[in-house]
Amino acid sequence: MKQIYNFSAGPAVLPKPVLERAQAEMLDWHGSGMSVMEMSHRGKEFTSILAKTEADLRTLLNVPDTYKVLFLQGGAIAENAMIPLNLLNGHAADYAITGGWSKRSVEDASAYGKINVVTSTEATHYTDVPSFSDWQLNKDAAYLHICTNETMSGVEFDGLPDAGNVPIVADMSSHILSRVIDVSQYGVIYGGAQKNIGPAGLCIVIVREDLLDRASPLTPAVFNWKTQAENQSMINTPPTYSIYIAGLVFEWLLAQGGVPAIEQQNIAKAALLYDYIDSTDFYTNKVALNNRSRMNIPFFLADESLNEAFLKGAEVAGLLQLKGHRAVGGMRASIYNAMPIAGVQALVSYMQAFEQAH
Numbered sequence: 001m002k003q004i005y006n007f008s009a010g011p012a013v014l015p016k017p018v019l020e021r022a023q024a025e026m027l028d029w030h031g032s033g034m035s036v037m038e039m040s041h042r043g044k045e046f047t048s049i050l051a052k053t054e055a056d057l058r059t060l061l062n063v064p065d066t067y068k069v070l071f072l073q074g075g076a077i078a079e080n081a082m083i084p085l086n087l088l089n090g091h092a093a094d095y096a097i098t099g100g101w102s103k104r105s106v107e108d109a110s111a112y113g114k115i116n117v118v119t120s121t122e123a124t125h126y127t128d129v130p131s132f133s134d135w136q137l138n139k140d141a142a143y144l145h146i147c148t149n150e151t152m153s154g155v156e157f158d159g160l161p162d163a164g165n166v167p168i169v170a171d172m173s174s175h176i177l178s179r180v181i182d183v184s185q186y187g188v189i190y191g192g193a194q195k196n197i198g199p200a201g202l203c204i205v206i207v208r209e210d211l212l213d214r215a216s217p218l219t220p221a222v223f224n225w226k227t228q229a230e231n232q233s234m235i236n237t238p239p240t241y242s243i244y245i246a247g248l249v250f251e252w253l254l255a256q257g258g259v260p261a262i263e264q265q266n267i268a269k270a271a272l273l274y275d276y277i278d279s280t281d282f283y284t285n286k287v288a289l290n291n292r293s294r295m296n297i298p299f300f301l302a303d304e305s306l307n308e309a310f311l312k313g314a315e316v317a318g319l320l321q322l323k324g325h326r327a328v329g330g331m332r333a334s335i336y337n338a339m340p341i342a343g344v345q346a347l348v349s350y351m352q353a354f355e356q357a358h
């Protein structure tokens with residue numbers, strides 16, 4: 001098979017050893033005679049998979065015992081509704097808009113109560129995270145919602161605002177497990193799996209236990225975090241195969257040395273691409289230096305009439321899914337945990353050759 005590097009923003013590249021293991025275990029998981037897809041979610045086989053997956057995630061992120069880990073469906077966008085339903089409780093909430101995904105979160109949450117936008121970079125096309133001292137935070141907000149890595153525009157937080165006692169709720173869909181974080185600084189962390197965790201269909205929610213008592217009575221049981229926590233995420237049938245693959249990814253990550261080790265690789269990969277982009281006028285990245293995402297790197301050709309030729313040549317070279325998000329344009333290279341440095345080297349070589357040819 002030709003060497004392919006997949007730069008999709010999600011669903012995205014998975015570690016090859018994970019796919020090979022899933023292939024080997026496809027028909028018969030650990031001598032059970034069943035595929036994971038065929039198992040009852042309440043049987044001993046699958047409950048052991050779920051328990052190990054949760055334990056490994058807790059190890060990777062060093063999740064304190066005072067937090068519940070939920071494996072839910074509906075993706076990150078479903079959480080846009082579940083967050084206000086579980087937390088607003090008649091109060092208002094603060095939201096920061098630093099990109100298309102956090103803007104979408106505000107739009108969705110506004111149906112459930114009062115939302116105060118504490119900062120917005122929409123007018124400047126999402127190229128930075130404004131200085132936290134300029135945010136109009138409310139001391140009595142039910143929570144502060146942020147998206148710590150904006151996948152479309154490639155804007156990543158390099159710190160956290162001081163929200164006092166207001167719990168921070170963070171959409172980490174596109175950079176969870178890519179860098180060391182201190183879970184105790186957050187009230188809720190959530191993310192769709194289809195970037196750094198596994199296949200689509202699974203959303204992980206990590207929630208501080210003291211926040212589990214605030215849900216509106218209108219919250220559907222499947223989306224009520226407390227009900228799900230009390231039922232091991234099994235108030236409905238969970239996305240079993242996606243959870244199984246997530247578990248294999250967590251095992252792979254632990255074998256790489258965990259999050260601190262993968263973070264070093266991510267720093268090196270991102271530096272390779274940004275350094276090259278910054279070395280030439282042929283390509284540009286418009287994001288403020290301290291907010292440049294390590295996971296999603298948008299870039300533009302100075303001559304945009306070459307976009308189609310760039311993408312066609314990339315595909316021939318085995319470099320796939322480099323087209324930028326339709327709301328942003330240009331190109332975007334998503335280089336998640338599973339992208340080897342060789343993939344970024346291949347991309348930079350292609351970009352250099354393309355520049356020379358044009």
Ligand SMILES: Cc1ncc(COP(=O)(O)O)c(C=O)c1O
Nearest residue numbers: 075076077078101151173174192
């Ligand atoms: C940061 C962020 N939030 C939310 C979403 C939406 O996720 P989903 O489609 O799983 O609901 C995405 C998807 O790409 C994302 O990148």
